[in-house]
Amino acid sequence: MTSTRPAAAARLPIALVLPALAAVCFLALPLAGVLARTPWSTLPDQLTSPEVTQALWLSLTVSLWALGLAVVLGVPLAWILARVDFPGKPAVRALVMLPMVLPPTVGGVALLMGFGRRGLLGPLLADFGVTLPFSTPGAVVAAAFVAMPFLVISLEGTLTSLHPRYEETAASLGARPLRAFLTVTVPMAAPGLVAAAALCWARALGEFGATITFAGNLPGVTQTLPLNVYLLLQDNPEGATSVSLLLLVVAMVVLTGLRGRWTGSGARTATAADPAPAAAPDAVLDAVEAEAEAPAPAASATVPTEPPPERWPLKTTVTGFTRLSLEAEPGTTVAVVGPNGAGKTTLLRALLGLTHRAHAEQLLLGAVDAAGAPPHKRGVAWVPQDGALFPHLTVLGNTAYGLRAQGVPRRSARAQAQLWLDRLGVGDLADRKPGRISGGQAGRVALARALAVRPRLLLLDEPLAALDQTTRAKVRHTLREHLAGFTGACLIVTHDPVEAVTLADRVLVLEDGRAVQYASPADVARHPRSPWVARMLGRNAWAGTAKADGLELPGGARLVAAEPLPEGTAALAVVGPEAVSLHRVRPSGSPRNVWQGQVRELTALGSRMRALVTSDGLDALAEITASAAAELALAEGGTVWVSVKATEITLVAL
Numbered sequence: 001m002t003s004t005r006p007a008a009a010a011r012l013p014i015a016l017v018l019p020a021l022a023a024v025c026f027l028a029l030p031l032a033g034v035l036a037r038t039p040w041s042t043l044p045d046q047l048t049s050p051e052v053t054q055a056l057w058l059s060l061t062v063s064l065w066a067l068g069l070a071v072v073l074g075v076p077l078a079w080i081l082a083r084v085d086f087p088g089k090p091a092v093r094a095l096v097m098l099p100m101v102l103p104p105t106v107g108g109v110a111l112l113m114g115f116g117r118r119g120l121l122g123p124l125l126a127d128f129g130v131t132l133p134f135s136t137p138g139a140v141v142a143a144a145f146v147a148m149p150f151l152v153i154s155l156e157g158t159l160t161s162l163h164p165r166y167e168e169t170a171a172s173l174g175a176r177p178l179r180a181f182l183t184v185t186v187p188m189a190a191p192g193l194v195a196a197a198a199l200c201w202a203r204a205l206g207e208f209g210a211t212i213t214f215a216g217n218l219p220g221v222t223q224t225l226p227l228n229v230y231l232l233l234q235d236n237p238e239g240a241t242s243v244s245l246l247l248l249v250v251a252m253v254v255l256t257g258l259r260g261r262w263t264g265s266g267a268r269t270a271t272a273a274d275p276a277p278a279a280a281p282d283a284v285l286d287a288v289e290a291e292a293e294a295p296a297p298a299a300s301a302t303v304p305t306e307p308p309p310e311r312w313p314l315k316t317t318v319t320g321f322t323r324l325s326l327e328a329e330p331g332t333t334v335a336v337v338g339p340n341g342a343g344k345t346t347l348l349r350a351l352l353g354l355t356h357r358a359h360a361e362q363l364l365l366g367a368v369d370a371a372g373a374p375p376h377k378r379g380v381a382w383v384p385q386d387g388a389l390f391p392h393l394t395v396l397g398n399t400a401y402g403l404r405a406q407g408v409p410r411r412s413a414r415a416q417a418q419l420w421l422d423r424l425g426v427g428d429l430a431d432r433k434p435g436r437i438s439g440g441q442a443g444r445v446a447l448a449r450a451l452a453v454r455p456r457l458l459l460l461d462e463p464l465a466a467l468d469q470t471t472r473a474k475v476r477h478t479l480r481e482h483l484a485g486f487t488g489a490c491l492i493v494t495h496d497p498v499e500a501v502t503l504a505d506r507v508l509v510l511e512d513g514r515a516v517q518y519a520s521p522a523d524v525a526r527h528p529r530s531p532w533v534a535r536m537l538g539r540n541a542w543a544g545t546a547k548a549d550g551l552e553l554p555g556g557a558r559l560v561a562a563e564p565l566p567e568g569t570a571a572l573a574v575v576g577p578e579a580v581s582l583h584r585v586r587p588s589g590s591p592r593n594v595w596q597g598q599v600r601e602l603t604a605l606g607s608r609m610r611a612l613v614t615s616d617g618l619d620a621l622a623e624i625t626a627s628a629a630a631e632l633a634l635a636e637g638g639t640v641w642v643s644v645k646a647t648e649i650t651l652v653a654l
């Protein structure tokens with residue numbers, strides 16, 4: 001078998017390859033020079049001389065403190081840059097980058113002007129007995145100033161590629177922003193964070209210019225290894241080469257170990273199938289739990305931790321891109337349907353308090369108006385399309401997450417979570433990580449996780465979208481069962497008409513951000529109030545104006561209906577595909593609506609055939625038996641006559 005690689009290599013333009021090779025040589029030659037000139041026989045002595053070991057120790061101390069400072073300040077800054085839109089963001093980003101492009105000596109001068117004795121902050125620091133210039137803390141500040149941008153820029157890339165729906169899901173389960181950050185963002189971004197920190201540390205270790213300018217070159221105080229190299233170069237070039245080799249080796253080990261992760265490419269958008277990153281350390285979780293257990297200010301809107309005795313009727317008014325008022329009795333399942341861009345997701349995000357594009361003016365869940373509460377205090381749980389299970393937690397850990405966020409003790413939270421998993425038939429998967437369960441199982445776990453917090457409103461975004469037809473039918477069945485005991489309203493976004501009709505008690509049809517219909521599935525199927533929903537339900541729908549005998553379409557064509565509406569009413573003529581007949585020759589007799597068209601598409605539906613027949617302004621979907629199709633010799637592109645009885649046409653006023 002021939003490989004495609006040599007062919008690809010053969011196509012490489014020589015005009016690019018030669019300069020690229022020259023660039024590699026240009027970068028490698030100085031390193032080769034260091035290797036060639038290293039005094040290998042005296043290397044151990046050179047590197048263990050008191051002067052060098054003292055500088056090495058100081059370098060390690062300074063670079064690790066600088067890393068600590070950069071992490072404490074830089075991680076929150078990277079998160080804000082990645083997640084929050086604020087005025088002046090480009091300027092802040094430029095400020096972060098500045099130390100990377102400034103000559104380090106200029107950085108040192110700037111530090112003197114900021115933190116030096118006569119700098120802006122110097123006198124204030126002096127009042128507290130702190131003098132930074134020419135001190136080890138000064139060397140730390142200089143190294144952190146130069147190295148922090150590497151951490152911030154690299155981590156921002158990682159966080160940007162981490163989809164915010166994980167943090168948003170955590171919030172909908174009741175986690176405060178800091179908890180979500182520490183228990184979801186940090187563990188999920190851990191590989192990128194480690195890469196960013198390693199890069200930052202390597203840069204701090206090699207820092208020279210800003211350090212010598214701001215902190216001087218005092219042996220044992222600020223004379224780090226790079227400064228030591230500079231001094232050795234004058235008196236002991238062999239020693240300088242040996243120490244340079246040491247710094248080079250450290251830098252190369254760090255960079256090759258990271259394998260390019262600092263670009264953010266190492267941290268792809270996490271999916272349920274991703275290998276699990278590190279879990280948040282227990283100490284962090286405990287600290288957060290302490291925070292979570294602090295009394296919540298708006299207790300009235302807080303998600304209850306005990307099974308609520310009440311039921312939660314929904315009454316809401318949403319404004320913005322999606323504008324509607326909606327009421328639903330406790331236990332009602334509402335299917336939210338509509339064409340792409342109709343505002344379904346915006347509606348869910350408005351109810352969750354997660355978008356500025358629309359917001360709930362009123363969000364009455366029982367007696368509590370949660371409209372003004374932040375997402376984690378609304379009692380509105382959200383199951384996003386792919387479930388957004390946290391990949392670093394087990395199935396049980398995922399399910400217990402919301403309960404823990406609400407301060408339920410670990411043992412009790414895990415016991416309750418196990419019960420929910422058992423109820424949804426996935427209890428045996430408790431110890432698995434989400435990457436090791438199927439899409440259908442992940443859907444159930446995500447539902448268990450949402451139900452476990454006993455929300456007052458449950459939002460499911462296309463819960464069955466990722467499943468194949470067979471699994472979908474099974475999960476649809478169990479979903480209805482599981483939702484049966486739910487004491488709040490449940491909104492399910494779906495594109496699937498079968499799902500809408502079989503799962504829901506009510507169907508909410510959205511178009512252009514407005515509710516065009518909110519009715520029972522039977523009503524919507526009988527009297528669809530938009531062509532889109534009629535077609536979604538597999539019915540023919542033609543919009544026009546009512547006339548004395550039926551409907552006039554915009555192109556001038558007429559449909560005769562047995563039960564006309566008052567003349568002039570904007571209306572929809574709805575006909576099931578089984579009521580549309582096809583003929584080879586123009587039919588005579590009872591049907592009042594007859595026209596000619598061209599067969600555009602033919603699809604088999606079990607023992608029946610569906611034909612889409614197009615004509616000027618009156619495209620029709622017809623469903624006939626396979627034998628009738630054979631008799632008619634139906635073929636795509638062929639011409640046929642279409643007929644619909646006047647009694648089969650339902651006119652629906654719009």
Ligand SMILES: Nc1ncnc2c1ncn2[C@@H]1O[C@H](COP(=O)(O)OP(=O)(O)OP(=O)(O)O)[C@@H](O)[C@H]1O
Binds near residue numbers: 339347
């Ligand atoms: N962050 C955003 N900024 C600006 N416009 C947006 C944003 N998100 C969505 N939109 C726009 O708002 C409208 C409604 O989007 P939404 O995602 O709510 O629709 P949808 O009904 O969920 O669509 P789909 O079925 O395709 O998921 C669309 O026109 C979309 O382009």
